[in-house]
């Protein structure tokens with residue numbers, strides 16, 4: 468089967484052929500390839516084409532595809548049973564690994580997706596604070612639960628829906644929108660709604676409007692405003708946790724939230740996510756407290772084993788984040804320099820193993836800035852890179868990920884591919900411009916001849932009038 472045939476069949480049975488919208492290439496055009504397998508830094512499609520994979524399952528695979536240690540942990544665990552619906556030591560072990568790393572995380576609860584983690588964190592925050600109001604930021608994505616689908620970045624941005632169909636206005640009426648990196652917009656909400664705001668959720672390193680880190684001063688003011696107003700501060704580190712650094716955003720800003728959400732890396736490629744924080748807040752959860760939250764497959768043993776294997780491997784390797792960061796910086800710098808060479812404006816950002824780039828000349832500090840980037844150019848670039856075997860996110864508003872299976876050669880190959888891609892795009896644009904000029908010249912010529920023809924007609928009509936003496 469070809470990619471085209473396979474995706475055609477998928478579209479027959481699955482809406483859009485995908486189980487998560489951005490996978491469908493809607494914003495960059497064309498159709499996705501259909502994956503057969505992963506191999507370290509690469510993905511291989513069903514036609515046998517290989518792609519250097521800068522998505523890495525959208526973050527989880529920090530060691531790349533098919534890491535042997537994670538693989539063997541998963542297989543050994545699966546042989547003892549796929550799900551128990553009863554406590555296992557694996558959950559405790561992964562919980563301890565996380566809590567030992569984060570001073571502000573005394574207890575965690577596992578769920579199966581980042582969406583559940585943020586949704587549940589907000590519920591427990593509201594239960595603890597006794598207030599319904601929630602502040603979120605434009606361009607931040609916290610999963611697809613109803614109350615959070617307001618200006619939610621990436622997928623939602625790509626598809627041009629500020630929010631989503633099927634979300635009752637009643638459900639989002641307690642969600643207050645603030646501007647990223649703009650403390651006055653937050654202060655204004657607190658001031659206009661005294662005693663109403665129970666929680667504030669933010670990606671301290673935003674990765675879902677492209678990569679846009681929050682300023683440290685902004686975050687420390689957020690911390691202060693939440694304390695002053697009795698609101699629970701939630702850091703959504705589903706993407707940045709164990710990705711930007713071993714301690715997520717903490718190594719960059721030193722700020723501790725009341726609750727933190729994790730996902731992606733902590734599942735090592737299996738469905739696991741978590742939310743955690745101070746015991747006083749977490750103990751509001753049922754069965755200790757009155758806030759209900761549950762899950763048939765929560766703390767699934769296979770997912771826990773994959774998470775334990777990942778985190779253990781991360782903690783055992785003290786150079787890991789330095790290595791990953793060097794490659795991310797190498798790629799970002801390389802990309803910037805080849806773009807500049809071809810006269811293309813590009814902004815790049817790196818945080819640990821995460822990188823981002825925008826096709827715009829001005830600095831990107833928030834969602835509005837991000838939206839200024841040239842998405843048509845991104846679409847062309849994405850297609851060219853894919854042709855050359857480099858798989859970038861099929862949207863301008865996503866973060867790229869380095870994995871430990873990547874080598875310097877891989878990065879150099881990607882930069883060379885970018886250089887060639889830009890050259891082709893510039894040449895194509897020039898030839899399109901040339902064609903455009905020719906078409907315009909032809910139109911001008913035709914208009915000139917039309918004018919002359921009209922004049923001639925008038926002259927003839929004049930002559931006819933005179934010769935026959937019509938009125």
Ligand SMILES: *Cc1c(COP(=O)(O)O)cnc(C)c1O
Nearest residue numbers: 580581582608609610703705706
């Ligand atoms: C991916 C992501 C989520 C949602 O996680 P899912 O597992 O896709 O439900 C939430 N928050 C952030 C910051 C994310 O990057």
